[in-house]
């Protein structure tokens with residue numbers, strides 16, 4: 001593929017939660033289209049979250065894959081819950097790669113299978129990461145897009161749980177997850193209005209179940225086997241209770257590219273028809 005065929009040539013993209021899973025898939029695909037990547041991840045576990053998060057080795061592997069796809073990459077170990085830390089990390093990436101064009105606010109946590117109704121630390125960890133973390137990501141990145149002055153595209157990764165409460169089981173974890181992911185739609189709509197004068201488009205993507213370590217881990221698999229919650233994963237399309245990270249990446253690639261130049265303020269499910277049931 002020649003430089004002119006790559007629709008994101010010379011773009012700089014920030015991807016949070018880039019250490020593995022969907023974030024890694026987005027980062028590598030953006031690099032394949034010519035973007036350089038500021039790859040952010042916590043690279044540590046969160047006490048209240050009952051499965052392991054990505055490690056520094058995972059983030060380094062993402063960086064290796066981004067470079068193999070032809071992009072430059074700066075790994076940033078930062079917690080999206082901490083605005084100052086995130087800002088400092090993003091600044092280090094901008095110092096190396098230049099001002100930002102694209103943001104994929106993807107970092108998130110869940111605690112499917114933690115059925116406790118009173119679990120404040122779990123509620124707080126989920127809302128702080130999935131909702132405040134997305135607002136922090138906007139705050140840490142959009143000023144750079146504005147400084148660059150050529151517009152940009154921001155994609156906020158929500159969930160089918162940002163558009164429906166199906167599968168709600170009364171647990172603190174599910175309340176927090178659905179509330180945080182619905183909240184992301186509010187952030188997206190408000191940001192689409194706020195940033196339109198700068199030609200910055202803001203949209204949200206709503207995956208159904210995706211085959212990543214967030215749900216393919218010992219805790220969730222054991223809990224879902226012992227306490228099945230089929231309403232969570234029902235889909236209209238057959239044999240699609242889990243989609244692949246690449247399916248979500250394909251929607252992200254369209255949203256950040258020139259073919260979506262007049263698309264802003266919308267929510268796109270990639271869920272095999274879960275939300276519409």
Ligand SMILES: NC(=O)c1ccc[n+]([C@@H]2O[C@H](COP(=O)([O-])OP(=O)(O)OC[C@H]3O[C@@H](n4cnc5c(N)ncnc54)[C@H](O)[C@@H]3O)[C@@H](O)[C@H]2O)c1
Nearest residue numbers: 017019021022042053054079080107108159209210212214
């Ligand atoms: N997997 C699914 O079924 C599914 C479905 C719908 C939506 N989502 C959403 O998609 C996004 C990506 O999830 P995934 O499936 O790739 O899961 P994942 O657990 O594989 O990846 C999430 C990444 O975010 C990082 N992260 C978590 N908390 C962080 C923090 N505070 N600061 C910085 N990084 C942090 C993790 O280390 C990990 O690398 C999340 O927002 C998730 O809620 C996932």
